[in-house]
Amino acid sequence: MNPRKLLWQFLLEHKGSYSLSLLSIIISEFITVQFPNLLGEFTDALQAGKMTNRLLLHYAILLALVGIAYVILYGIGQLWNGALGRQFEYLLRKRLFLHWELLSTTYFRHRSIGDLLNHAMTDVRQVREALSGGLNILTNAVFLLIATLYMTFRTVSVKLTLLSLIPLVFVPLFIVWFGPKVRIASRHVQEGLSDMAELTEESLAAIRLIKATGNEEIEEERFRKRVEEIVRRQMTMFTRSATFQSMIPLMGSIAFAIALLYGGWLALTRQIPLGSFVAFTLYLTMLIQPLQQIGFVINNFQRASASLLRLSILLGEKPEIQSPPEPQALEEVRGEIHVHLPAFQYADADEPTLYEIDFRLPAGRSLGIVGRTGSGKTTLVNLIPRIFDPPSGTVFLDGIDVRQLSLEALREAISYVPQDGFLFSTTIADNIRFGDSEASDEEVHAAARAAAIYEDVMDFPKGFETVIGERGVTLSGGQKQRTAIARALLKRAPVLILDDALSAVDMHTEKSILAELTERRRGQTNIIIAHRLSAVRHADHILVLDEGRVVEQGTHESLLAADGIYAQMYRLQEEEEAVG
Numbered sequence: 370m371n372p373r374k375l376l377w378q379f380l381l382e383h384k385g386s387y388s389l390s391l392l393s394i395i396i397s398e399f400i401t402v403q404f405p406n407l408l409g410e411f412t413d414a415l416q417a418g419k420m421t422n423r424l425l426l427h428y429a430i431l432l433a434l435v436g437i438a439y440v441i442l443y444g445i446g447q448l449w450n451g452a453l454g455r456q457f458e459y460l461l462r463k464r465l466f467l468h469w470e471l472l473s474t475t476y477f478r479h480r481s482i483g484d485l486l487n488h489a490m491t492d493v494r495q496v497r498e499a500l501s502g503g504l505n506i507l508t509n510a511v512f513l514l515i516a517t518l519y520m521t522f523r524t525v526s527v528k529l530t531l532l533s534l535i536p537l538v539f540v541p542l543f544i545v546w547f548g549p550k551v552r553i554a555s556r557h558v559q560e561g562l563s564d565m566a567e568l569t570e571e572s573l574a575a576i577r578l579i580k581a582t583g584n585e586e587i588e589e590e591r592f593r594k595r596v597e598e599i600v601r602r603q604m605t606m607f608t609r610s611a612t613f614q615s616m617i618p619l620m621g622s623i624a625f626a627i628a629l630l631y632g633g634w635l636a637l638t639r640q641i642p643l644g645s646f647v648a649f650t651l652y653l654t655m656l657i658q659p660l661q662q663i664g665f666v667i668n669n670f671q672r673a674s675a676s677l678l679r680l681s682i683l684l685g686e687k688p689e690i691q692s693p694p695e696p697q698a699l700e701e702v703r704g705e706i707h708v709h710l711p712a713f714q715y716a717d718a719d720e721p722t723l724y725e726i727d728f729r730l731p732a733g734r735s736l737g738i739v740g741r742t743g744s745g746k747t748t749l750v751n752l753i754p755r756i757f758d759p760p761s762g763t764v765f766l767d768g769i770d771v772r773q774l775s776l777e778a779l780r781e782a783i784s785y786v787p788q789d790g791f792l793f794s795t796t797i798a799d800n801i802r803f804g805d806s807e808a809s810d811e812e813v814h815a816a817a818r819a820a821a822i823y824e825d826v827m828d829f830p831k832g833f834e835t836v837i838g839e840r841g842v843t844l845s846g847g848q849k850q851r852t853a854i855a856r857a858l859l860k861r862a863p864v865l866i867l868d869d870a871l872s873a874v875d876m877h878t879e880k881s882i883l884a885e886l887t888e889r890r891r892g893q894t895n896i897i898i899a900h901r902l903s904a905v906r907h908a909d910h911i912l913v914l915d916e917g918r919v920v921e922q923g924t925h926e927s928l929l930a931a932d933g934i935y936a937q938m939y940r941l942q943e944e945e946e947a948v949g
């Protein structure tokens with residue numbers, strides 16, 4: 370959903386809370402403007418010689434009450450609004466995360482994930498700040514302004530107020546016009562500094578090469594230019610921020626000069642009481658702040674609006690791989706896989722990665738896939754759960770084109786374990802439970818045992834409750850792979866794909882995991898990609914891939930008898946093991 374729509378919906382849904390929080394801020398402002406007025410009355414009583422001890426106490430208590438009421442009401446408003454802003458931020462983040470989850474692997478191949486995350490999070494924060502802080506400040510400023518003007522008009526003098534206000538109306542205008550210039554200048558300095566850091570890192574990393582080729586002078590020149598550029602940018606920033614910072618007090622001072630001149634004259638000629646004059650000077654200080662704030666908030670809203678636009682564009686990106694509008698039903702999954710693929714080419718590649726792949730894996734059987742690095746093994750298995758999309762009518766699960774199935778049903782039916790065994794930074798138990806969120810502790814432990822990770826986990830300080838990544842707890846490559854296998858075993862999907870997921874475990878462990886796997890997954894479909902042939906030798910069928918083609922296929926025995934690439938690889942690995 371469009372974030373603008375989401376924002377309106379959120380505001381509407383929470384209109385009760387928003388009205389209450391804004392109302393408490395508004396009331397607090399009308400209370401706080403009583404302060405100068407009370408001081409004015411106090412001055413007048415003093416001047417008229419009417420001050421008694423009782424009256425003194427009366428004013429003191431009144432002023433204290435005004436202060437307390439203001440703090441409480443303003444605090445409630447701030448807190449409420451702040452909480453609502455956070456809620457919206459959470460909603461937006463969740464939306465982004467769900468969206469990213471849907472996007473294809475290709476999408477992320479073309480973008481730096483760090484950059485994407487950074488921008489999106491800054492944008493989300495910007496919107497939240499506008500929504501909570503911005504809205505608060507704006508309400509506060511507008512009503513403080515109205516309340517102050519009302520009080521000065523009523524209790525002091527309309528003419529005096531309007532005259533003194535002339536220089537002050539320039540404050541928000543100036544901030545809206547000049548504020549962004551200061552920000553841009555400071556961003557340029559930041560960019561310059563990070564450019565310089567990059568250059569330094571690059572030069573130091575290549576220091577030997579620079580020395581060997583006698584390029585020191587060229588490098589020095591490059592560095593000098595960058596530094597000069599930074600100094601220039603810094604000077605721009607200092608000039609701008611100095612102008613910015615001095616203009617607002619200047620306008621304030623002019624307003625005060627007018628107030629003193631005209632207000633002083635009014636007081637001298639007794640057209641207004643002395644107390645009103647005192648109150649007015651206090652009101653004037655109260656006016657400067659909201660006017661400044663209005664300027665800042667306008668800038669803030671402009672930035673938030675740009676952020677919302679960027680987020681809309683980001684969230685508007687359509688996932689390339691989607692469920693069909695009317696998916697075919699898949700009830701009892703048997704797990705038969707059929708691939709009839711003339712060719713497969715990645716969107717950004719010049720030529721196909723796979724050619725003429727044809728095989729049928731009956732339900733409940735196991736398939737081994739071997740081949741050199743880059744021969745296309747991962748590409749082939751990625752087409753089954755549609756991590757990359759195969760052409761229509763080329764890959765089938767239980768006789769149905771995978772593109773005709775809903776993504777949920779398809780991915781529910783398949784457990785895919787990638788080579789790197791990605792883990793989330795949560796507990797080991799939770800990581801395994803991603804396979805089946807309902808699983809009991811016993812089931813989690815049994816899956817861990819089958820994946821030969823149980824003993825390792827028990828050696829961690831908190832066993833299965835150990836949080837990965839916390840206090841330096843890191844898992845070795847093999848441990849990660851085994852945890853990921855435990856997760857897949859727990860899922861009990863009709864089809865299991867291990868994509869070189871045993872590469873980082875030793876031969877002995879591999880054997881024990883494979884034995885457990887055969888036992889637990891009897892009657893289910895298993896596809897195992899491996900570099901070590903020992904991992905596939907017991908498979909019902911083996912494909913040997915080379916440069917995107919199936920060059921040999923059969924059982925371990927038949928492939929050995931054929932004495933081709935497979936037999937050659939097998940002999941080589943046997944020799945290596947004998948030596949190693």
Ligand SMILES: Nc1ncnc2c1ncn2[C@@H]1O[C@H](COP(=O)(O)OP(=O)(O)OP(=O)(O)O)[C@@H](O)[C@H]1O
Nearest residue numbers: 478715717718722741742743744745746747748749
């Ligand atoms: N998303 C992609 N876009 C374009 N080309 C890709 C993509 N993924 C892989 N390739 C290319 O496809 C070819 C086959 O890669 P693939 O990962 O399928 O091989 P593999 O046999 O699994 O290799 P390994 O044993 O090293 O895992 C390689 O040349 C690779 O660079």
